[in-house]
Amino acid sequence: MINKNAQYTSINRRTKTMQPKLTLLFDPLCGWCYGAHSALAGIDAAFKPEWTLLPTGLFTKPQPMSAEAAAYYWQNDQRIAELTGQIFSTRYRDQILGDHTAAFDSTTATQAWIRLSAAQPKQSLAALARIQALRYRDGMPHDASTLAQIAAEFGLDAETFEKEMHTGWPDGAVAQMTQAQNLMQQYQLRGVPTLLFEDQVIPSQFLYQTQDLVAYIHSLTN
Numbered sequence: 001m002i003n004k005n006a007q008y009t010s011i012n013r014r015t016k017t018m019q020p021k022l023t024l025l026f027d028p029l030c031g032w033c034y035g036a037h038s039a040l041a042g043i044d045a046a047f048k049p050e051w052t053l054l055p056t057g058l059f060t061k062p063q064p065m066s067a068e069a070a071a072y073y074w075q076n077d078q079r080i081a082e083l084t085g086q087i088f089s090t091r092y093r094d095q096i097l098g099d100h101t102a103a104f105d106s107t108t109a110t111q112a113w114i115r116l117s118a119a120q121p122k123q124s125l126a127a128l129a130r131i132q133a134l135r136y137r138d139g140m141p142h143d144a145s146t147l148a149q150i151a152a153e154f155g156l157d158a159e160t161f162e163k164e165m166h167t168g169w170p171d172g173a174v175a176q177m178t179q180a181q182n183l184m185q186q187y188q189l190r191g192v193p194t195l196l197f198e199d200q201v202i203p204s205q206f207l208y209q210t211q212d213l214v215a216y217i218h219s220l221t222n
Contacts, residue, residue, distance in 0.1 A: 020221055022049040023196040025180050025189070026128065027058040028109035028142070031077050033193040034132040035084040035208055040195075042210030043217055044125060053117065053124045054180035055110045055173075056192055062103035069104065070097035077136070084208045091139025102141065109135075112147040114170050115161065120154050127154060 024040070026033040043049065063069075074097055077088040096102075109131055116131075117124040130150055134140050148162035164170070184194070187201050195202040197220050206216045 020047055020049045020217060021052070021198055022217075023052040023054065023183070024125075025054050025056050025183060025194040025196075026192050027056050027060075027106050028113060028128065028131055029059040029104065029106035029135070030192050031073070031080050031088075031136070032191075032207075033128075034136050035080040035086050036193050036195075037086065037129045037132070038084060039207055039210045039213040040125060041129070042214055046214050047217060047221075051125060053128065054176050054183070055113065056180040056184065057106075057110065057177040058192060059104065059106040060110060060177075062105035062107070065097070065100045065102060065104050067100065070100070073097055073104075087137045089137055089139050092136050093139075095139045096135060096141065099141075106142075108144065108147065108165070109142040111169060111173065112142070112144075112151070112161075112165060114173050114176065115164060116151055116154055116156070118170065118172065119151075119156055123154055130154075 022043070044051075070093075074088075074093055080086060081088050113124075113128055113131055116127040120127065127150075130153065131142070131147070134146065134150060135142060140146050144162050144165035147165065148158040151161040152158040183189070183196070187194075187196075189201070193207060194204075195207060197217060200220070202213075202216065206213045
């Protein structure tokens with residue numbers, strides 16, 4: 001029997017000096033992106049890669065929420081939870097999916113992430129994970145006030161952050177989303193999350209299990 005923990009430790013030791021360049025295409029309202037965070041955190045710890053995170057703007061056009069849409073999202077979320085172990089809480093189901101007056105729209109969350117990432121670039125991946133956990137785990141809305149409290153967790157002033165959130169898209173937002181969309185066209189991608197190693201698309205089946213993703217990236221660095 002292979003000891004996966006020992007295998008992971010061995011890989012981790014061998015890759016400490018390597019720093020691959022990884023690009024993550026995502027949307028904060030993408031449940032599969034949320035599901036990938038454990039594996040992404042694993043490769044972050046193992047390789048200390050040079051990250052480029054790019055929001056695609058995939059869900060920044062508001063869509064109405066309905067009982068049918070909520071049921072579809074919840075069913076899909078349960079698949080993600082089963083595969084990845086990520087938490088999709090009943091509070092999220094009841095308070096977020098159950099609120100049919102709120103549109104399905106990632107605009108505010110994307111704006112918050114761009115601001116957080118610009119202020120704390122080394123925390124870009126962690127900031128994305130926290131913003132997504134706010135929705136899926138904590139069952140809290142992505143409004144300016146709540147997101148400002150997340151910003152405070154990363155060392156920013158909540159009051160200033162909230163005021164900035166009311167000014168619309170931050171500098172650089174269009175450029176980032178355009179770059180992401182160009183990459184999706186270049187590689188003929190249809191959804192997120194997408195992880196690129198240098199200029200190679202990592203097969204999506206590796207994005208949801210830490211051991212598998214670490215081993216796959218290790219194979220690309222040798």
